[in-house]
Amino acid sequence: MKPEEVMEMFERDEAVLRGHFLLSSGLHSDIYFEKFRVLQHPEHLEALCRALAGRFGGEEVELVVGPTTGGMLVAYEVAKHLGTTFAFAEREGGRRVLRRGFVIPPGGRVLVVDDVLTTGGSVREVLELVEGCGGEVVGVGVLVDRSGGKVDVGYPLVSLLQVEARTFRPEECPLCREGVPLKKPGSR
Ligand SMILES: [Zn+2]
Numbered sequence: 001m002k003p004e005e006v007m008e009m010f011e012r013d014e015a016v017l018r019g020h021f022l023l024s025s026g027l028h029s030d031i032y033f034e035k036f037r038v039l040q041h042p043e044h045l046e047a048l049c050r051a052l053a054g055r056f057g058g059e060e061v062e063l064v065v066g067p068t069t070g071g072m073l074v075a076y077e078v079a080k081h082l083g084t085t086f087a088f089a090e091r092e093g094g095r096r097v098l099r100r101g102f103v104i105p106p107g108g109r110v111l112v113v114d115d116v117l118t119t120g121g122s123v124r125e126v127l128e129l130v131e132g133c134g135g136e137v138v139g140v141g142v143l144v145d146r147s148g149g150k151v152d153v154g155y156p157l158v159s160l161l162q163v164e165a166r167t168f169r170p171e172e173c174p175l176c177r178e179g180v181p182l183k184k185p186g187s188r
Contacts (some may be wrong), residue, residue, distance in 0.1 A: 001051035007162040020175040022184045025119040028173040053081035061111040068114035069121040096125040106134035117142040120151040
């Protein structure tokens with residue numbers, strides 16, 4: 001899948017919102033990916049994850065791990081295409097944990113995935129979890145990197161689409177200064 005095809009899908013599903021948004025990181029932005037408008041279509045999710053899985057086909061991945069909530073779906077679907085297992089990491093007191101009997105075996109080759117990468121916060125939490133369990137991270141895969149490639153997660157990062165979205169600290173936000181109403185989309 002080419003980046004322009006991914007963008008077309010997000011636009012067609014009306015998942016790309018433009019305006020003035022409060023992100024879960026606390027930053028403000030003029031663009032927001034309402035990712036579940038895409039993820040709610042199983043066939044769209046499947047096509048995206050097939051493409052993402054294809055980028056890690058030679059990595060002998062043993063386990064795919066993603067953070068709740070959208071990352072669970074991506075992890076499941078990527079694992080399906082790689083013919084392996086998946087797990088999801090839940091939030092507990094500012095960090096990520098495995099529940100429900102999920103185990104990362106020491107030395108296990110783990111692919112970490114998520115839907116949309118903004119600051120990389122969720123992905124970093126999952127990476128810490130995997131490292132803490134002694135897993136070997138083979139890479140990070142996301143559907144959309146909206147940092148425009150600026151976020152460094154410390155491992156090879158693959159995205160199907162890179163978007164350079166403008167983000168602002170609240171005190172420096174030009175949209176706030178212009179008095180544009182701030183919307184808080186629910187993601188976490
Ligand atoms: Zn603002």
